[in-house]
Amino acid sequence: MTGPLVNAVGVRKSFHSHEVLKGVDLSVDTGQVLCLIGPSGSGKSTMLRCINHLETISGGYLTVDGQHVGYERRGTVLREIPAREAARRRAEIGMVFQQFNLFPHLTVVENIVEAPIRVRKQKTAPARARAAELLDQVGLAHKADAYPRQLSGGQQQRVAIARALAMDPKLMLFDEPTSALDPELVGDVLAVMADLARSGMTMLVVTHEMEFARAVADEIVFMAEGRIVERGRPDDVLSRPTHERTRSFLARVSTAGRERSSPRPDIPPPAAGHRMVE
Structure with missing residues (x-):
């Protein structure tokens, strides 16, 4: 396969008249750990569910390893494939939920x-x-x-x-896997995830565990109101955010004391550059 393992271009998702994803462009390379952060309702979990075809997309396109998970292209049109075939493709994507x-x-x-x-x-x-x-x-x-x-x-x-x-x-999706846990139980789960990251597993993680994201992620993506606002290396996004919306979110997270004590694996940040998306 050439190109990213996960490739989302202009992905939109609406529930009736409510648009949850508003043209999201997102890519994840093989072996990369990407953490999605942002306020509740920003579309993070919906994005994961679209990648796994647990939700159908309303616009744009999305591939995993070069294949549409729940669709096939006929000319310029995407059509849903039979449920059995969609399940077969989904079997190559692991997902861990809040529950x-x-x-x-x-x-x-x-x-x-x-x-x-x-x-x-x-x-x-x-x-x-x-x-x-x-x-x-x-x-x-x-x-x-x-x-x-x-x-x-x-x-x-x-x-x-x-x-x-x-x-x-070939891909693991984590949708806030520690949010339903008592604080003293969070560390063991994060340690397992950190070991998995070290092993080279491609991971896309929705999390509120900022110190885990800082230690383990190759890249952090901040979402708000259905759009990607900012993305870059963990220390850049978490310590030197360039967008006011990111700064406001991180300040509230810090004030609320959401960061819990948990193991911080010694994984160095990648060399990729930081960029802001308007």
């Missing part, structure tokens, strides 16, 4: 192997072996036979990450 969405009647390991066996048609033994590796990776090897109700929120979210990774995705 854990684990099957309560299945054990941890059963939750992880469900999709590889049913969707990828993997044999049970290799699927369970891979699940064991992933549970060890997220620090929960000892919880393989537990049920979700026996886990803390942070443990459930780490299982959700392992479940997404079991499909060997």
